[in-house]
Amino acid sequence: MRQPPKLRPTLWDFLTALCVAALAVIVAVFQWRGGQTQGLTAVVSVDGAEVDRVFLGYAAGEKTYQAGDYTLTVEYDQDGAQVLASDCPTRDCVHTGTITRSGQSIVCLPGRFILHLEGGAADPNAIDAVLG
Amino acid sequence: MKRLTAYVLGISLLLAGCGGPVDPDKAQESIQVIAMDTAMLITTYGERSPAAAYAAEDIIRDLEDCLSRTIETSDVSRLNAAGGEAVEVGEDLRFLLREAARLSAETKGAFDITVAPVASAWGFTTDSFRVPSQEELDTLLKLVDYSAVYDRDGPSADSPAVSLGPGQSIDLGAIVKGYAAGKIVGILREYEVPRANINLGGNVLVWGSRPDGTPWRVGIQDPARPDDKNALAGVLELTDSFAVTSGGYQRYFEENGKRYHHIINPATGYPADSGLASVTVAAPAGSQALWNGTMCDAYSTALFVMGEEKALDFWRDHQDGGSPFELVLVTEDSRVIVTGGLADRFTLDENSGYTCETVSYETAS
Numbered sequence: 162m163r164q165p166p167k168l169r170p171t172l173w174d175f176l177t178a179l180c181v182a183a184l185a186v187i188v189a190v191f192q193w194r195g196g197q198t199q200g201l202t203a204v205v206s207v208d209g210a211e212v213d214r215v216f217l218g219y220a221a222g223e224k225t226y227q228a229g230d231y232t233l234t235v236e237y238d239q240d241g242a243q244v245l246a247s248d249c250p251t252r253d254c255v256h257t258g259t260i261t262r263s264g265q266s267i268v269c270l271p272g273r274f275i276l277h278l279e280g281g282a283a284d285p286n287a288i289d290a291v292l293g
Numbered sequence: 294m295k296r297l298t299a300y301v302l303g304i305s306l307l308l309a310g311c312g313g314p315v316d317p318d319k320a321q322e323s324i325q326v327i328a329m330d331t332a333m334l335i336t337t338y339g340e341r342s343p344a345a346a347y348a349a350e351d352i353i354r355d356l357e358d359c360l361s362r363t364i365e366t367s368d369v370s371r372l373n374a375a376g377g378e379a380v381e382v383g384e385d386l387r388f389l390l391r392e393a394a395r396l397s398a399e400t401k402g403a404f405d406i407t408v409a410p411v412a413s414a415w416g417f418t419t420d421s422f423r424v425p426s427q428e429e430l431d432t433l434l435k436l437v438d439y440s441a442v443y444d445r446d447g448p449s450a451d452s453p454a455v456s457l458g459p460g461q462s463i464d465l466g467a468i469v470k471g472y473a474a475g476k477i478v479g480i481l482r483e484y485e486v487p488r489a490n491i492n493l494g495g496n497v498l499v500w501g502s503r504p505d506g507t508p509w510r511v512g513i514q515d516p517a518r519p520d521d522k523n524a525l526a527g528v529l530e531l532t533d534s535f536a537v538t539s540g541g542y543q544r545y546f547e548e549n550g551k552r553y554h555h556i557i558n559p560a561t562g563y564p565a566d567s568g569l570a571s572v573t574v575a576a577p578a579g580s581q582a583l584w585n586g587t588m589c590d591a592y593s594t595a596l597f598v599m600g601e602e603k604a605l606d607f608w609r610d611h612q613d614g615g616s617p618f619e620l621v622l623v624t625e626d627s628r629v630i631v632t633g634g635l636a637d638r639f640t641l642d643e644n645s646g647y648t649c650e651t652v653s654y655e656t657a658s
Binding site for chain 2: 250257286
């Protein structure tokens, strides 16, 4: 009976194995990074729907949002965010000033607008919620 | 070469599998909700966190539809418009009317949902602020009487109808968010949520502990600096708890140089002037959640109206009961008073300028 030919790995086999290994490393690194804390990020929602997400690490400058009948101008920088101007009746959003910590929010109730900070470096002394 | 290829593939599979099962603390959902005239943030953890967060939102929306004074079709609006006639209402309103009556009796009227016509006269319902005349207040105060709210058929009746006294109206704003927080505890249990941070516009429910195992850190806004989000009177470290703060700084208007805030004393018809700047009430969420959440909300208003001395007497009187609660009082003369059960869980903010006193069950120190 004829013996089957003896298979020998070729250069292509070696390259294929290397590609698989490289892909696995990329996937693993992606998963590890995904579990770590992301940078401080401003999440903007209007009437319950997320309309913008700004990573403050790269942020500098102003953005304008339409919230119902009102227009709000938000200034972002690496440290935080503030509403510079709003034509809403109460302007509580403007009076809130600059927020800088994860968990803090700026709210415009007439416009149903919320800007909320999340992420950032883990801080055991961070405040999780504020009463009042 | 074969062996080398096997090693490479084996290591590859090992690396790719390093993600493993989903860590429940990293399965997190955070949603923002505007309802009940405030902004809310619901953060839940665990594998079923998205479903739990949206179920909590559904509860809030349903309660708002049923209990809002400004939604024409709500049970409360229909009751207020009925001119004293009996109206069939849902179980949520019936429960709250019963509990409100109990809370009003306990607090000797310092908490009273029938103060609504007076609050409206001040414009706090419509943001059309004004100072009513004493004559107008005297007339409206005759309508403030929680005992006139009547559950016609009794709490166990099949035909649930309730009525108000002629001319009366009610506002559940000082109780409904606490009740919502209590109902949300049921959702957290149903969806096996291990930890959550539910902030219903400053009305907070913390469930479990933080992901790192430490208690949640809940700040109390400095009432002297309400516009500074970073200004705190102190920080509470809490697990499985409700915490609610009421203060005159939260909503007010000024006329002729005088400030008028939204917490109306049902006895005088005027904004409460008790020497307190804010009252924080905390209670366990692990048991009697519906009652404890509702209680915290109502007590924070009632004790603000009562003032320091009566509030502390009230706290002492309730320590032997089935629903213990604890207090942090901030006074207008820059003191922070912490009741014994929170003494080791409260840290004064060093930058606040307040002094801190701890009050024990028996005596003040």
